[in-house]
Amino acid sequence: MEITGIISAIIIGIAIGALGRLVIPGRQHLPIWLTIVIGIVAALAGTAIAAALGVADTGGIDWIELVIQIGLAALGVSVADGMYGRRKR
Template sequence: MTLAGIVTALVIGLVVGALGRLVLTGRARVPLWLTLTIGGVAALLGAITARLAGVDGLTLRGMIVQVTFAGTAVALVVATTGRERSGSV
């Protein structure tokens, strides 16, 4: 993976994390830094997965994989973070 691919994946992840924060704000209290970090890391994993699947370079298919990974990760974190657990410990 080239430096341009890594930077692109990080930018895509940050954008998806920020958009996820805007879309899912009312559901749970998650800090902005967490959604941005999760988005960036998941987009990098998406870029690695796309590369392993044979998608080379900055292509639309590669970006779709990155956005899918980042969006899914942000949605999962927001859906599962910040809620109280039921029952006593």
């Protein structure tokens, strides 16, 4: 992977992680680095799922892929918040 690929993965991970956090109601007690990691993993997994479904390469913005990525990020943030919150208390 090239350095531009790593930088773009981090930027996309920040955006997807933040959107995943916004979808979950209430306050999450997660550090920002964990949100970024969840966003990067969700972006990569969402792209793989969209490619498997055949909706990854469409003309214009890939809305279905974006919804899958945000949904996975929301699921990841919810699970991580449950685990991280229990550990802190």
